[in-house]
Amino acid sequence: xxxxxxxxxxxxxxxxxxxxxxxxxxxxxxxxxxxxxxxxxxxxxxxxxxxxxxxxxxxxxxxxxxxxxxxxxxxxxxxxxxxxxxxxxxxxxxxxxxxxxxxxxxxxxxxxxxxxxxxxxxxxxxxxxxxxxxxxxxxxxxxxxxxxxxxxxxxxxxxxxxxxxxxxxxxxxxxxxxxxxxxxxxxxxxxxxxxxxxxxxxxxxxxxxxxxxxxxxxxxxxxxxxxxxxxxxxxxxxxxxxxxxxxxxxxxxxxxxxxxxxxxxxxxxxxxxxxxxx
Amino acid sequence: xxxxxxxxxxxxxxxxxxxxxxxxxxxxxxxxxxxxxxxxxxxxxxxxxxxxxxxxxxxxxxxxxxxxxxxxxxxxxxxxxxxxxxxxxxxxxxxxxxxxxxxxxxxxxxxxxxxxxxxxxxxxxxxxxxxxxxxxxxxxxxxxxxxxxxxxxxxxxxxxxxxxxxxxxxxxxxxxxxxxxxxxxxxxxxxxxxxxxxxxxxxxxxxxxxxxxxxxxxxxxxxxxxxxxxxxxxxxxxxxxxxxxxxxxxxxxxxxxxxxxxxxxxxxxxxxxxxxxxxxxxxxxxxxxxxxxxxxxxxxxxxxxxxxxxxxxxxxxxxxxxx
Numbered sequence: 001x002x003x004x005x006x007x008x009x010x011x012x013x014x015x016x017x018x019x020x021x022x023x024x025x026x027x028x029x030x031x032x033x034x035x036x037x038x039x040x041x042x043x044x045x046x047x048x049x050x051x052x053x054x055x056x057x058x059x060x061x062x063x064x065x066x067x068x069x070x071x072x073x074x075x076x077x078x079x080x081x082x083x084x085x086x087x088x089x090x091x092x093x094x095x096x097x098x099x100x101x102x103x104x105x106x107x108x109x110x111x112x113x114x115x116x117x118x119x120x121x122x123x124x125x126x127x128x129x130x131x132x133x134x135x136x137x138x139x140x141x142x143x144x145x146x147x148x149x150x151x152x153x154x155x156x157x158x159x160x161x162x163x164x165x166x167x168x169x170x171x172x173x174x175x176x177x178x179x180x181x182x183x184x185x186x187x188x189x190x191x192x193x194x195x196x197x198x199x200x201x202x203x204x205x206x207x208x209x210x211x212x213x214x215x216x217x218x219x220x221x222x223x224x225x226x227x228x229x230x231x232x233x234x235x236x237x238x239x240x241x242x243x244x245x246x247x248x249x250x251x252x253x254x255x256x257x258x259x260x261x262x263x264x265x266x267x268x269x270x271x272x273x274x275x276x277x278x
Numbered sequence: 279x280x281x282x283x284x285x286x287x288x289x290x291x292x293x294x295x296x297x298x299x300x301x302x303x304x305x306x307x308x309x310x311x312x313x314x315x316x317x318x319x320x321x322x323x324x325x326x327x328x329x330x331x332x333x334x335x336x337x338x339x340x341x342x343x344x345x346x347x348x349x350x351x352x353x354x355x356x357x358x359x360x361x362x363x364x365x366x367x368x369x370x371x372x373x374x375x376x377x378x379x380x381x382x383x384x385x386x387x388x389x390x391x392x393x394x395x396x397x398x399x400x401x402x403x404x405x406x407x408x409x410x411x412x413x414x415x416x417x418x419x420x421x422x423x424x425x426x427x428x429x430x431x432x433x434x435x436x437x438x439x440x441x442x443x444x445x446x447x448x449x450x451x452x453x454x455x456x457x458x459x460x461x462x463x464x465x466x467x468x469x470x471x472x473x474x475x476x477x478x479x480x481x482x483x484x485x486x487x488x489x490x491x492x493x494x495x496x497x498x499x500x501x502x503x504x505x506x507x508x509x510x511x512x513x514x515x516x517x518x519x520x521x522x523x524x525x526x527x528x529x530x531x532x533x534x535x536x537x538x539x540x541x542x543x544x545x546x547x548x549x550x551x552x553x554x555x556x557x558x559x560x561x562x563x564x565x566x567x568x569x570x571x572x573x574x575x576x577x578x579x580x581x582x583x584x585x586x587x588x589x590x591x592x593x594x595x596x597x598x599x600x601x
Contacts, residue, residue: 117289118296121577121584123539126557127300130573133561134307210421214543217423218558230423237427237547244431251424259419266415 009271016267022260029073030080037070041227050243060245062235068246071227072253078228079257082142082212083205089147090208091201094154095190101155102162103185113159116152124149124207125214132220142221146208157200161193195272199265206261213254229254286588290581295347297577301570302346308566355571360563365571368556373575376545376552378449380537382465382472387479387533392526394480395487400514402492410484417481422540426474426547433470440470443549471548475540479533486529490522497521524591531587535580 010016029036038058045065053060059068101112119127131145165171166189174184215221216230224231229250236247330336334345349355355365398410434442446452446467452460494500495518503517504510541554549555553572560568 114289114292114296117293118300120535121293121297121581122300122573123535123542123576123580125539125542126573126576129542129557129561130301130304130569131307133569134304136309206419213421214423217421218543218546220558220561230421233421233424233427240427240431240435247424247427251421251427254424255416255420258421259415262415262419 006271010267013267013270015263016271019260019263019265019267022256023264026076026257026260027080030076033073033077037067037073039067039070041066041070041074042225043067050239052243052245059249060243062232062246063239063242068232068249071232072229072250075227075229075232075250076253076257078139078216078222078226079209079212079254082139082146082222083209083261086143086146086208086212087150087201087204089143090150090204091154091197093147093151094156095158095197097151098155098158099162099185099190102159103166103181103189109159112155116155119149119152122149125211128211128215129218129220132215137220137223139222139226142212142215146211149211150204150208153200153204154197157196158190158193161196162189165189165192199269199272202261202268203265206258206265209261210254210258283589286585290585293581294578297574297581298347298350299343301573301577302343305566305570350574355574356567358560358565358568360560360565360568365567368568369553369571369575372551372553372556372572374450374552375445375448375550376538376541376554379468379472379475379541379545379550379552380534382449382468383475383479383537383540384530384533386472386476387483388530390476391480391483392487395484395526396491396514396519398484398488399491399495400510407488410488414481414484414488417477418485420477422474422477423543423547425477426470426544429470429474430547441467442470445550471544471550474547475537475544478536478540479530482536483526483530483533487522487526490525491518494518494522528587528591531583534583538576538580 010020043066048057048061048065049063051057051061051065057067057069059072062068062071097112097115101109128142128145128149131148132141135141135144162185171184171188174188179187212221213228213230213233216228217234219231219234221230222228232250233247233254236244236250239246334342337345353366355369357363358365358368361368394410394414398407401407430442433440444467446464447455447460449461449464449468452464455461491514495514500513500518503513508517538553541550541552542558543554544550545552545554546558553576557569557572560566560572
């Protein structure tokens with residue numbers, strides 16, 4: 001399919017465009033966070049606690065008098081980092097196992113499919129919680145835990161793509177020409193499975209960002225003083241009577257970011273597979 | 279049919295064994311000596327050495343796992359390090375509050391999501407459809423802990439209509455008591471947590487109901503029903519909904535896992551004394567026997583519900599003969 005045609009379809013899809021824009025903005029914010037934050041996120045001053053939004057502090061201040069906006073800007077780094085890396089890990093595990101299951105079939109397929117069933121028996125957030133509890137709370141534990149929780153989605157997508165593609169003529173042709181299974185798999189089958197994978201992974205980043213925020217909210221994820229969106233919402237809950245702004249803006253930041261990834265994922269689905277209605 | 283049922287039933291056991299293996303291995307990831315982990319930090323050197331033998335930690339790992347499985351099968355989850363009581367007892371107390379919350383959330387989901395989804399499909403591409411679709415998208419994207427805080431702010435702090443924490447007498451006990459007043463009071467406690475828990479499922483089920491209805495409404499038999507002069511109402515409710523309902527039912531069942539996962543966050547915020555709050559507290563206190571017991575029980579519940587869905591699906595749809 002011509003690349004320019006895909007781009008044209010993307011351009012005409014308002015959801016995809018809006019989602020893509022939000023995602024780009026959040027990525028920009030995460031990369032340049034220290035330059036964008038108006039104040040030092042750790043700069044405390046009890047004289048200006050719980051301030052409402054003002055020209056000096058656009059989103060108000062928290063219980064230590066720290067600038068809410070600066071903490072949110074810095075907090076985007078953890079969300080994006082965990083979102084991208086945990087989904088990267090999940091894709092790596094999922095694609096490897098899913099490809100093996102779909103291509104080799106038989107006993108290997110059964111074993112891998114049953115393993116997927118086992119992981120699906122746990123509510124994702126609960127398994128992530130148990131894993132982070134075991135690994136100790138840190139950014140890398142959260143990434144590893146979420147990667148271990150979410151790989152099943154990608155394994156299933158790749159496995160079913162391969163089952164559908166395995167009987168196609170171009171695969172048969174590749175094998176008839178004497179290509180080994182590794183080459184057939186990587187050169188001919190997997191490139192054709194990338195579309196659905198991209199859609200699921202985009203939505204998956206949004207899910208991972210929500211999950212990280214939930215862990216931080218519960219106090220079991222990335223630990224203070226590192227600012228995280230979930231952690232800020234939790235602080236806001238404790239001081240809800242003094243200032244509702246702390247949790248409101250942090251929650252809004254999570255929602256808009258996740259909405260961006262969801263819109264982009266849904267949009268990509270329409271762009272890559274226009275025949276499928278919703 | 280029988281063959282499918284038997285095969286599906288037989289799959290349940292290896293999956294549960296796998297669940298136990300994952301929990302067993304997760305616990306082994308905890309840094310340090312498992313005997314120390316099990317006893318807490320107060321154990322003396324002799325106690326720890328004794329615990330190692332008692333817990334079978336001097337045995338090879340496969341033997342340990344076999345012992346562990348046999349203990350779990352006998353309902354032996356050990357004792358809570360923090361509370362001292364048996365883990366099964368602690369779990370038993372927390373199970374009912376979680377189940378009643380999940381049940382109420384499921385009721386809310388059905389009552390809200392089905393009509394919204396059907397309405398959106400029947401009025402496809404109208405402003406009403408757009409509002410429902412965008413609303414569902416926001417619902418999927420909204421972290422439920424933030425929704426909980428907004429709900430507390432509005433209904434508890436500003437309007438003062440509903441309590442923001444606690445369970446009161448409990449829904450199931452109130453239902454059993456038969457007192458309408460008590461049930462009403464319990465519902466006031468349960469409403470906000472259940473609504474919070476239902477947020478994700480409402481959004482998902484609404485989207486799916488809309489999609490499923492749209493697909494069926496485009497089919498030939500629906501056109502036939504319309505062309506023979508049936509009212510739109512009859513077409514939608516008597517003809518279309520019937521066939522759109524199967525996928526909706528499946529997804530509704532799958533929400534049970536989402537509800538139990540959401541309980542971890544919801545119960546922590548509203549101080550609801552169920553499994554979710556129990557496991558978060560246990561993790562904070564490093565009470566590993568309780569963590570392990572809760573995770574196993576939740577996985578068992580989810581697997582059982584999934585099993586029931588699969589089996590009922592096969593009964594409802596005779597085309598499924600093999601899995």
